[in-house]
Each structure stands twice: as structure tokens, then as C-alpha cells.
Amino acid sequence: MTEVAxxxxxxxxxxxxxAWVRDLLAEAGDAxxxxxxxxSDAVDHxxxxxxxxxxxxxxxxxxxxxxxxxxxxxxYTQRVDQTSSSGGAGIxxxxxxxxxxxxxxxxxxxxxxxxxxTTGEATDVIxxxxxxxxxxxxxxLPSFAGLTARAYLDQxxxxxxxxxxxxxKNHRNGVDNxxxxxxxxxxxxxxxxxxxxxxxxxxxxxxxxxxxxAALLFCPVEVARxxxxxxxxxSGVAGATDTHVVHERGDPTVMGGVVESGRQAFERAxxxxxxxxxAELHDMxxxxxxxxxxxxxxxxxxxxxQDAVExxxxxDGALPVNTxxxxxxxxxxxxxxxxxxxYEIYKQLLGEAGPxxxxxxxxxxxxxxxxxxxxxxxxxxxxx
Amino acid sequence: MTEVAxxxxxxxxxxxxxAWVRDLLAEAGDAxxxxxxxxSDAVDHxxxxxxxxxxxxxxxxxxxxxxxxxxxxxxYTQRVDQTSSSGGAGIxxxxxxxxxxxxxxxxxxxxxxxxxxTTGEATDVIxxxxxxxxxxxxxxLPSFAGLTARAYLDQxxxxxxxxxxxxxKNHRNGVDNxxxxxxxxxxxxxxxxxxxxxxxxxxxxxxxxxxxxAALLFCPVEVARxxxxxxxxxSGVAGATDTHVVHERGDPTVMGGVVESGRQAFERAxxxxxxxxxAELHDMxxxxxxxxxxxxxxxxxxxxxQDAVExxxxxDGALPVNTxxxxxxxxxxxxxxxxxxxYEIYKQLLGEAGPxxxxxxxxxxxxxxxxxxxxxxxxxxxxx
Numbered sequence: 125m126t127e128v129a130x131x132x133x134x135x136x137x138x139x140x141x142x143a144w145v146r147d148l149l150a151e152a153g154d155a156x157x158x159x160x161x162x163x164s165d166a167v168d169h170x171x172x173x174x175x176x177x178x179x180x181x182x183x184x185x186x187x188x189x190x191x192x193x194x195x196x197x198x199x200y201t202q203r204v205d206q207t208s209s210s211g212g213a214g215i216x217x218x219x220x221x222x223x224x225x226x227x228x229x230x231x232x233x234x235x236x237x238x239x240x241x242t243t244g245e246a247t248d249v250i251x252x253x254x255x256x257x258x259x260x261x262x263x264x265l266p267s268f269a270g271l272t273a274r275a276y277l278d279q280x281x282x283x284x285x286x287x288x289x290x291x292x293k294n295h296r297n298g299v300d301n302x303x304x305x306x307x308x309x310x311x312x313x314x315x316x317x318x319x320x321x322x323x324x325x326x327x328x329x330x331x332x333x334x335x336x337x338a339a340l341l342f343c344p345v346e347v348a349r350x351x352x353x354x355x356x357x358x359s360g361v362a363g364a365t366d367t368h369v370v371h372e373r374g375d376p377t378v379m380g381g382v383v384e385s386g387r388q389a390f391e392r393a394x395x396x397x398x399x400x401x402x403a404e405l406h407d408m409x410x411x412x413x414x415x416x417x418x419x420x421x422x423x424x425x426x427x428x429x430q431d432a433v434e435x436x437x438x439x440d441g442a443l444p445v446n447t448x449x450x451x452x453x454x455x456x457x458x459x460x461x462x463x464x465x466x467y468e469i470y471k472q473l474l475g476e477a478g479p480x481x482x483x484x485x486x487x488x489x490x491x492x493x494x495x496x497x498x499x500x501x502x503x504x505x506x507x508x
Numbered sequence: 509m510t511e512v513a514x515x516x517x518x519x520x521x522x523x524x525x526x527a528w529v530r531d532l533l534a535e536a537g538d539a540x541x542x543x544x545x546x547x548s549d550a551v552d553h554x555x556x557x558x559x560x561x562x563x564x565x566x567x568x569x570x571x572x573x574x575x576x577x578x579x580x581x582x583x584y585t586q587r588v589d590q591t592s593s594s595g596g597a598g599i600x601x602x603x604x605x606x607x608x609x610x611x612x613x614x615x616x617x618x619x620x621x622x623x624x625x626t627t628g629e630a631t632d633v634i635x636x637x638x639x640x641x642x643x644x645x646x647x648x649l650p651s652f653a654g655l656t657a658r659a660y661l662d663q664x665x666x667x668x669x670x671x672x673x674x675x676x677k678n679h680r681n682g683v684d685n686x687x688x689x690x691x692x693x694x695x696x697x698x699x700x701x702x703x704x705x706x707x708x709x710x711x712x713x714x715x716x717x718x719x720x721x722a723a724l725l726f727c728p729v730e731v732a733r734x735x736x737x738x739x740x741x742x743s744g745v746a747g748a749t750d751t752h753v754v755h756e757r758g759d760p761t762v763m764g765g766v767v768e769s770g771r772q773a774f775e776r777a778x779x780x781x782x783x784x785x786x787a788e789l790h791d792m793x794x795x796x797x798x799x800x801x802x803x804x805x806x807x808x809x810x811x812x813x814q815d816a817v818e819x820x821x822x823x824d825g826a827l828p829v830n831t832x833x834x835x836x837x838x839x840x841x842x843x844x845x846x847x848x849x850x851y852e853i854y855k856q857l858l859g860e861a862g863p864x865x866x867x868x869x870x871x872x873x874x875x876x877x878x879x880x881x882x883x884x885x886x887x888x889x890x891x892x
Contacts, residue, residue, distance in 0.1 A: 125509075125608060125609045175568065176562055176568065178560055178562055178563045178633070178636060179562045179563065179568075182636055183636055183640065184559065184560065184563075184589075184591055184633075184636045184637050185591045185636070185637040185638065185752070185877070185878055185881060185882075187590070187882070188591075188637075188749055188752045188877070188878060188881040188882050189639065189640075189752045191749045191752065191882075192639075192749075192751060192752035192753065196749075197749050197750070197751065198748040198749050198750065198764060198765065198768045199748070199749060200600070200746065200747035200748055200749065200769075200882070200884075201590065201747075201749050201882050202588060202589070202590045202597045202600075202601070202747070202882075203588075203589040203590065204586060204587075204588070204589075205568075205586070205587040205588075205589055206571070206585065206586045206587065207568055207569045207572075213586045216584070216586075216610075217586070217601065217604075219608070219610075220601075220604040220605055220608040220610050221604055221608075223608035223609065223610070224509060224603070224604040224605075224607035224608035225509045225607065226600075226603075226604050226607070226746075249562070249568075252562060252566055252567055252568045252569070253568050253569040253572075254569065255573065255576075256567065256573075362584065362610075363584035363585075363586070364582040364583070364584055365572055365575045365576075365580075365581045365582050365583060365584065365585050366581070366582065367576060367581065368569070368572045368573045368575065368576035369576065380581075380582060381582065384582045385584075493569070493572070494569055494572060497569060497572040498569075498571070498572050498575075498584070498585050498586075500584075
């Protein structure tokens with residue numbers, strides 16, 4: 125199997141953007157190629173991670189439009205959709221394209237344009253991810269998050285404040301990310317007194333609705349050695365499903381897709397959770413950061429909240445989590461989010477993360493679709 | 509690189525179906541696993557080729573639902589969208605998953621549910637494939653087909669009747685396909701006197717709107733040798749784009765994506781057009797059968813119409829094309845069509861095509877997205 129490298133990365137400013145997804149994708153794609161110093165006509169596979177351009181914008185065939193806009197024709201194009209984990213699925217698809225020998229230069233661009241729709245409309249599109257039975261009864265993703273948070277706090281006797289620590293940390297990190305939607309610190313009190321959304325979760329436990337795009341450029345390690353002085357390898361990547369009907373899960377605080385995709389990704393990389401120096405976890409809701417942290421083996425079940433409270437996951441802690449600001453402060457443009465996680469790990473591993481920089485040789489990105497219905501995990505290392 | 513085999517295939521009845529896409533996908537998926545004698549929990553990757561379940565049915569996350577319905581959890585799932593060539597893109601994705609070593613058993617299921625929407629609504633969703641500028645001016649896919657057919661007939665002094673020969677042949681083949689939407693023969697006169705749609709094309713030059721699903725099961729050739737007494741190999745598969753703005757093409761009768769994906773697929777297979785014994789071409793419009801036939805090198809530019817008139821592409825001709833009945837009579841449930849092309853070639857190569865059977869060791873499937881905006885081509889051979 126061909127070893128797979130990443131030799132370029134980019135992301136646009138996340139937030140409210142006066143542009144269509146096509147424009148955002150082109151912005152990130154162009155910047156990624158420039159970052160790598162690779163011409164667009166060298167791209168032979170172009171993947172677009174996007175959940176719902178048809179529903180949000182009435183536009184399909186976006187990957188073909190992007191090949192046109194970037195000047196990448198006749199590159200093969202395809203849209204990768206795995207709901208809110210489309211970006212992580214894109215990393216897996218890009219990895220497969222290079223590892224299989226199908227491609228020598230795969231550009232992955234993830235993006236979504238959402239803020240032109242009302243919150244109700246956007247929520248309705250996102251809720252169509254869930255099982256029709258649950259969707260029909262009004263059980264949306266935020267309500268799953270509330271129910272799960274309540275179960276976690278009860279089961280492990282964890283304080284409500286521990287969730288607020290996640291929000292405070294990720295907002296703190298976002299201040300130093302020029303691409304983040306929200307660049308403002310918040311304190312525990314602000315988080316704890318924000319409006320109730322789905323008990324016990326409040327406004328500051330949720331990520332916002334966001335426009336944005338991010339891109340990564342993949343090639344064989346041998347090609348990377350020619351093109352780049354420094355690069356990153358994707359040493360293990362995998363994905364897995366959990367029950368589509370969320371209420372059928374035995375223990376709602378265990379995300380089976382996280383556990384299984386993490387296990388496989390570590391196995392492929394020949395590494396374990398103890399080897400990871402920095403991680404981007406899918407904090408669409410604060411509670412999810414705990415569930416992934418535990419599911420990936422960074423802490424025993426029921427103890428992630430302690431690491432959050434004690435600062436283990438802070439930028440200066442033993443295992444910094446969401447140095448980018450996470451979905452919480454950076455924003456969550458569905459198809460872009462998993463790719464932007466890869467962007468942050470890439471920058472951290474190459475020592476290019478500026479004020480957010482931590483000391484890292486091995487990084488991990490975990491991207492969650494639906495309410496853990498499908499999850500991808502990627503382990504990345506400094507390339508040699 | 510791991511050699512890739514197909515060890516099972518299925519398709520549902522195509523036509524108007526009183527079922528959601530989820531049900532259709534489960535029907536094809538179950539049947540495919542049964543055909544191969546493989547248990548659902550052996551599936552580790554599950555790809556769903558589908559263009560627009562969100563737009564047609566307000567339902568996303570369908571691959572996760574399917575993993576649930578088939579009992580394939582915790583298999584990794586992903587939706588593969590490449591507009592009307594989503595099925596061919598699915599074959600390419602499944603091939604990459606096995607060839608890369610990521611998967612030992614990949615189930616690909618393609619499907620679409622369309623007939624519950626009005627023709628206007630369905631056409632509007634399909635038209636969103638095209639470039640927004642062209643779309644906005646009302647240039648839909650049928651109108652591109654009409655303009656291109658006119659250019660072809662003029663450029664090569666081909667008789668209008670030659671297009672009708674494609675419709676007559678494919679309807680004739682469809683009579684023997686129990687899964688086809690239309691199982692009735694038509695004569696040249698019927699085709700030539702049917703209502704005008706986009707001059708010079710008439711009703712019988714167009715495929716219908718269809719519900720349906722098809723599935724293929726992929727694994728490494730070594731695994732296939734254990735599981736199956738006979739199987740098929742995917743010896744070459746590739747995809748390529750042409751301009752997204754159709755009117756920017758120099759010669760509208762040359763489909764660049766067909767030419768390039770065919771060239772790459774043949775190169776990977778170590779074969780050429782002269783080696784192909786049977787082909788499924790994307791006859792969404794009759795004119796497209798000529799353009800692919802020429803683009804893939806089966807005939808010189810401007811001569812495909814002669815082979816159609818002379819019966820070369822008939823079931824008893826030198827190169828049978830669309831023995832399944834093609835999209836014309838079998839129907840065109842977008843995401844299913846490319847997979848169903850693979851189904852037909854699989855059946856032909858294994859000698860299981862019943863009354864449609866031809867003598868074939870090498871087959872080819874060409875799936876066209878948009879108006880050739882992106883095309884995939886797969887070369888398949890009898891496995892040994």
C-alpha cells in the first residue's frame with residue numbers, strides 16, 4: 125500500500141460569508157494549492173466534502189463546478205457526503221485514492237454555505253440526518269445532546285460546570301485563530317447563565333451555524349519528499365457506524381462509532397491514545413468532547429470531565445484538545461469541519477500554528493456525523 | 509495494489525415503486541449479499557450511490573440508515589454523489605476501498621426514488637447539475653441533447669433515423685430484462701413519430717424518470733477465490749471531467765470526460781476498445797450512445813450511427829451495447845444507473861444473463877454525469 129502524505133492545507137475565514145459554497149470552495153482550494161506550491165493541473169482527483177448544497181442553495185454538481193473554477197479539469201471529481209462528518213469522510217476517501225494508486229495528487233476541499241437560511245431552515249436540513257422516526261417526533265440533534273449530557277452528569281456524578289469548561293477553553297483557543305467565527309473569550313459564568321436550549325445544555329454548549337471551507341492536498345509520501353521540505357503523513361484513518369436509531373443504544377454515553385473508528389485508526393497507525401500529542405474533537409455540543417475523549421481512550425469512561433476541569437486539555441495541558449477553537453468557537457460549516465480539523469493538526473505538526481502552537485509529533489482528528497451515527501478518525505504524524 | 513473482484517450483484521425492479529429510497533436500497537443490498545452468500549456483518553465498507561435523497565425525499569444520512577437496515581453496523585458508510593454518474597463513481601470508490609487495503613468486503617448500493625415528484629420537480633432537481641449560468645437561462649439537459657444531436661447529424665451527415673435505431677434496439681433488449689421499466693418493443697416509425705421534445709429529439713430519444721436500486725459486492729481477488737466459484741474482476745476504472753460550462757466545449761460531439769476516463773480505464777486494465785465484448789453505455793438520450801461509442805474508441809468519430817443502423821451494437825452484433833435495455837427502456841434512477849450497468853456486465857461475464865446472454869470475456873460500463881461534466885468508465889473481466 126502506498127504511504128499517504130499531506131503537503132498543503134488551507135482554510136477560509138469561518139463565519140457569515142457573502143459568497144456561495146462554490147466561491148468558498150474555490151477560495152480554499154486555490155489557497156491550498158498555493159500553500160503546497162502545486163499547479164492546479166497536477167491535481168488528478170478532486171473530492172468535495174459537502175452535505176447539502178442542493179438543500180441549502182439548490183445547486184448540485186458542485187465538484188464539477190470547482191474543477192472548472194480551479195482549472196483542475198480533467199481531474200476526476202466526486203462529492204463525499206457523510207452528513208456532519210463529510211470532511212472526515214473526505215480525508216478517508218482522499219487517503220484511499222492515494223493509497224490505492226488511483227491518484228498521485230488528490231485535492232480535498234470541504235465546505236458549506238448555511239447562514240443565508242434561517243436557523244429553523246438550517247436546523248431542519250440538519251435534522252434530516254436522523255432516523256425518520258426520531259426526526260418525526262421532534263428529537264433533533266440538540267435534544268439528543270441534552271438528554272445525553274443529563275445521562276452523563278448523572279451517571280458519573282460530574283458537575284454541570286465541567287461542560288462549561290469545554291466552552292471556555294475552546295473560546296480561549298479561538299481568540300488566537302484568525303479563521304474562527306467567534307474570537308472572544310467567555311468566562312464560566314457567561315456559559316452557565318446563557319439561555320437554556322436543551323436542559324442541561326445552554327447556548328454556549330452549542331456550536332453556531334457557519335459558512336466556510338477548508339482544503340488539504342494529498343499525495344504519496346515519495347511525491348511529498350520531492351515537493352515539500354516538510355509534510356505530514358496520514359498513518360491511520362478509519363470510519364465506523366453506530367445505531368442509526370439513537371435510542372437503541374445501550375449506554376448513551378458511549379459512542380460506538382468513535383470507539384470503533386479510533387480503534388481501527390490506531391491499529392493502522394501502529395499507535396495508541398498515549399502517543400497522541402494534540403487532538404481536534406468534534407465539539408458540536410460540549411458533551412461530545414467528553415464522549416470522544418473517552419471513546420478514543422484518552423481517559424477512562426466518566427473521567428473526561430475531570431481532565432477538562434483540571435486543564436489537561438488546555439493548550440498548555442498534557443493533551444491539548446481543540447487548539448483551533450473547535451467547532452464551538454471556530455464554527456461548524458458541516459462539510460468543512462472535518463477538513464478544518466485536519467488543517468489544524470497539519471499546522472500543529474509542522475510548527476506553523478502561530479500563537480496556538482503546541483509541542484506535537486502525533487495528532488488526531490475525530491469527526492462525528494449525526495449523533496455519532498457515523499464517525500471518522502484520522503491519526504497524523506510529522507512526515508520524514 | 510490489491511486486485512479487486514466483484515462476487516455478488518443484484519438489482520430491484522426499476523419503474524414506479526411504492527417505496528422510499530431506503531427501502532429500495534435495502535432490497536438491493538439484501539439481495540446482493542444473498543447472491544454472494546456473504547453475511548451482512550462481513551461488510552466493512554458500505555457505499556451508497558445517490559444523487560438527491562435530500563431534495564427528493566427530505567432525507568439525508570441514508571447510508572447510516574442502510575447500515576442499520578442491513579445489519580452491517582459498524583461498517584463504515586458514505587454517500588457517493590457524482591450527479592447522474594453517482595453509480596459509476598461508486599464503483600470507483602468501492603474499487604479504491606479494496607485496492608487500498610482499507611476494506612476486505614465493500615458493499616455498493618445505488619438508488620434513487622423520483623416518481624413521487626412531478627416531472628417538473630424532478631427535472632428541476634436534475635437541472636441543478638448544470639452550470640448556474642446555463643441553468644438560469646433554461647438550458648436543461650434535454651435541450652443540450654437536442655442541440656448536440658443536431659450538431660452531430662449535420663456534421664456527419666447522419667440520418668435522423670439512426671438515433672431511432674438506438675431506441676428500437678434498447679427497447680428490444682429491455683423486453684428480456686425482468687427488471688426493466690419498459691418491456692415493450694417499439695418500431696422505427698413509433699420512435700420517429702413520437703412527440704417532439706428538443707428538436708430533433710423526440711419522446712423515444714429520452715430515458716424515463718424511474719425509481720430503483722442496484723448493488724455490487726467487492727473484495728480482494730484472493731478473498732473472492734475463497735468465497736466464490738466464479739467472479740468478475742474490475743481490471744480498470746477511472747473518471748474524468750469535461751468543462752462544467754457545456755457551451756465552452758470546442759466540439760459538442762466530443763465528450764472529453766468519456767475520452768479521458770476511457771483512456772485511463774483501458775490503460776489500467778492493459779486492454780483497448782478492441783478487447784471489449786459487451787458494453788453498457790449511458791443512453792440517457794439516444795445521441796449519448798453514439799458519443800460514448802466514439803469517445804471510447806469503438807468507432808471513428810462520426811461513424812457510430814452506421815454501426816447502430818447496421819446492427820453491430822445489437823445483441824447478435826459484433827459489439828452488443830446495452831443488452832440490459834439501457835437507461836432508455838430499463839429506466840434511470842440516477843444513483844442506481846451506474847451500479848445497474850455493473851450488474852449487467854457482471855451477469856454477462858458470468859453467463860447468467862438468461863435470454864440477454866452474449867458471448868463475453870471483457871465488458872465495459874460508461875456512466876455519464878450531467879452532460880458529460882464528469883464520466884466514469886469501468887473495464888471488467890471474467891475472474892480467474
